[in-house]
Amino acid sequence: MTANQLPGPDELTERERKTVEALVFGLADDEFVLAERYTEWQVRAPTLESDLALSNIAQDELGHARLWYDLLEEFGYTESELLFERDPAEFTHAAFVELPFEEGDWADAVLRGYLYDTAEQLRLGALEDASYPRITDRIGKITEEESYHREHAQNWLERLCDDPEGRENVQAATDRLFPHALALFEPVDPDREAAIQELGLRSEPLADLREQWCAITVPFLDSLGVRAPVSEDGTLPELPDDHGRSSAHTGHWPALHEELTRTYRELDRTDTPTITSDPDHAQ
Amino acid sequence: MIIHYKRPDVMNVEEVTERAEPRAFSPQDDMPEEYRKAATRMIQFHANSEIMGAYLERPFIRQSPSLDRKLAFSAKVQDEIGHGQLLYRAAESLGIKTREEMLDELAAGDGKFLNCFHYPMTEWWETPMIAFFVDGAAMRRQATIKRTSWEPYAHAMDKICFEEGFHIKHGEDIMRELATGTRRERQLLQSAFEEWWPRILQFFGPTDDQSTHHDFADRVGLKTMSNDELRQAFLNAYLPKAEKYGLEIPDEPRIREEEGRYVVEEDDLDWEEFWEIASNEYAGSHEQIDSRAAAQDAVAWARKALDRPHGS
Numbered sequence: 001m002t003a004n005q006l007p008g009p010d011e012l013t014e015r016e017r018k019t020v021e022a023l024v025f026g027l028a029d030d031e032f033v034l035a036e037r038y039t040e041w042q043v044r045a046p047t048l049e050s051d052l053a054l055s056n057i058a059q060d061e062l063g064h065a066r067l068w069y070d071l072l073e074e075f076g077y078t079e080s081e082l083l084f085e086r087d088p089a090e091f092t093h094a095a096f097v098e099l100p101f102e103e104g105d106w107a108d109a110v111l112r113g114y115l116y117d118t119a120e121q122l123r124l125g126a127l128e129d130a131s132y133p134r135i136t137d138r139i140g141k142i143t144e145e146e147s148y149h150r151e152h153a154q155n156w157l158e159r160l161c162d163d164p165e166g167r168e169n170v171q172a173a174t175d176r177l178f179p180h181a182l183a184l185f186e187p188v189d190p191d192r193e194a195a196i197q198e199l200g201l202r203s204e205p206l207a208d209l210r211e212q213w214c215a216i217t218v219p220f221l222d223s224l225g226v227r228a229p230v231s232e233d234g235t236l237p238e239l240p241d242d243h244g245r246s247s248a249h250t251g252h253w254p255a256l257h258e259e260l261t262r263t264y265r266e267l268d269r270t271d272t273p274t275i276t277s278d279p280d281h282a283q
Numbered sequence: 284m285i286i287h288y289k290r291p292d293v294m295n296v297e298e299v300t301e302r303a304e305p306r307a308f309s310p311q312d313d314m315p316e317e318y319r320k321a322a323t324r325m326i327q328f329h330a331n332s333e334i335m336g337a338y339l340e341r342p343f344i345r346q347s348p349s350l351d352r353k354l355a356f357s358a359k360v361q362d363e364i365g366h367g368q369l370l371y372r373a374a375e376s377l378g379i380k381t382r383e384e385m386l387d388e389l390a391a392g393d394g395k396f397l398n399c400f401h402y403p404m405t406e407w408w409e410t411p412m413i414a415f416f417v418d419g420a421a422m423r424r425q426a427t428i429k430r431t432s433w434e435p436y437a438h439a440m441d442k443i444c445f446e447e448g449f450h451i452k453h454g455e456d457i458m459r460e461l462a463t464g465t466r467r468e469r470q471l472l473q474s475a476f477e478e479w480w481p482r483i484l485q486f487f488g489p490t491d492d493q494s495t496h497h498d499f500a501d502r503v504g505l506k507t508m509s510n511d512e513l514r515q516a517f518l519n520a521y522l523p524k525a526e527k528y529g530l531e532i533p534d535e536p537r538i539r540e541e542e543g544r545y546v547v548e549e550d551d552l553d554w555e556e557f558w559e560i561a562s563n564e565y566a567g568s569h570e571q572i573d574s575r576a577a578a579q580d581a582v583a584w585a586r587k588a589l590d591r592p593h594g595s
Contacts, residue, residue, distance in 0.1 A: 046585040055361035104581025163588035272349030
């Protein structure tokens, strides 16, 4: 693997850099937007304990987003350009993470966490031997935290599905979210997808990861008495038109982006203050 | 559920008064009902305030103008919920009310909480008013509660004060950024300060002669400093800080210096509004309490599922 190692951020060729970007933007934007939605549960979760747990998870995801955005900053982007001044249409997350929560829909929150973190485990696993060390540096920390998230989500799903009303709510959330979750395995830039593997960044094609994801999530949901919208012969539901990535986002995203950039715009800010140390150097 | 039973060896109030000192009493002691009720009232108020403060600040997680600030705000709101959790536990240990009962009272509008958390806060430049001044004021009070006579309450305060220290630093950092920012940022900060300053002065409540619960709480060591003493300590520390950041102290309420002490002209403060707030009848009270109650109600189904015995 070391023979094909890519050099540091300043020595990459144009093609290599664009390929790394196509990979990392998707990872960063997914984490960032999911975290943004998660924080809506703060002071609103069912119990004080679940409030604390979900807050932890939201902060973990924000931390992961920061790790990935920092990597993009090594290519010369600033946080302002990446988050506050980027056209919302240019964001590359799956629309799955931008969908709003209906009031009180805790089933959505824990199911979304479960589907996302299972996907995350697989896609990070496929990056463990990535040829760009700045990526592999980050995998260990993130994987460890995501496995705690998955456990949290699974426990909640089991508890909710023990209750008839709870199971109904999980089923409704599954019907709505499952087709959107498939977009987690869509490429950020279809033209660069082949290069991501050629350059040794990701060890498996997205379609294989999606298959593995279905092989985990569908039986698990089934064990809870919840049916994923997959037909008997394994045919997956169609991707919604506005599924994000390289396609359009739902109307919920520009509205969310508008809210989260409000202070920045109202204060005419042109940069963002850094108040904590660089995680690459923090111990 | 709390089981009440007669205990023959319950301490009487005279004994409690005699033995009252920092961290003197714990659940192993048979405290008289009067003490347990007074302590419950005090700790429940404190716990409710943590929850409602968090509720007021939560929109600023989203509105934070940088990723780091967003992380810090999310962590702060989480800490406040954690403080609420600790304090409800300390209150429960008195055997008067369960946490569920206290949270239900809060949702029903019967739970009391700090005056400052009844006002709406909508703009980023208002956030230091809570995260620096109100938290700073709260810190003054909380530091004295480390010496309260109910040990579980004092114990909760050790962790809470430690974390509050970080919150105040964060609040001060936001304020410094605005105070050293553009002319417009400084103006927005000043106008927020003028709006919040009288409320902050009222944080410590009415002057001593009007405080109904103080006497008993003082005698049995629940409170260790009067409202007036606390406000003195706050003004001593925070007036210079406000000035350091270029904030002009409003002319009203008038504050005179007399023999090294600050005297606030009480008549310049709106006590009618304060009492309206204290009884949860202010317009903002309804807004904060009801919207939080609606959010809690919307997830009642999940709590119900959680209460169901696992595997049934």
